Amino acid sequence: MKTLGERIRELREKEDLSLRELARKAELSPAFISDIELGRRHPSPKVLKRLARDLHTSPEDLKRFDSRPPLKELRRVASENPRFAVAYRRVLDSDVTPDQLLDLAKGKPIRGKKR
Template sequence: MATESLKTLGERLRELREEHDLSLRELAKKLKVSAAFLSDVELGRRHPSDDLFQRLADTLEAKLEELREYDTRAPVQELKRLTAANPAYGIALRSMVENRVRPDEIMEFLKRRNERTRKQ
């Protein structure tokens, strides 16, 4: 699963499309989007809307949550909501940026935290 998490959304979508034996044009037609747009999504140049995310999940028989795990964009709206509800999130995020905390350090922290939680 470690290499799975390193895949981009586009790589995962291409993988699922190929598992369903669909060409780029065929999938684009099913989704009612252009093949050029879908190609850009697979190459990471464009991002699907929430509606298209759902249609991709339905068409490729994948769980929406699973596809979202491959989306590398920051969940800006969720971060805004969290910081508005609890300013400590904003302080923590600012501290991470100021201290140049690397993503791998955050992921390692979360991995250890999840392991401790499972043991309890």
């Protein structure tokens, strides 16, 4: 699976943009974009939005490749609906693999599990 930085580089190259060109368009330094592409730094939501705009994609597309845990979003969702907190705990206590969870999110049955 690609990382966020790899996805940004892929889109930048698809748009035939150099690091400097993307940096100028997004009003960032080339070094910062290089660090993002290499996984040394992560963009803020504001920067992610600018990069998405300049790479002709959506922030949501880029977020799909962010491997950092979405802790703020998990807390918000669990506080809005306590059933999510119960579900998160059950997932953590189970032996479900990340691949099985991704399959479940795509609407596929969990392999190797009885329902």
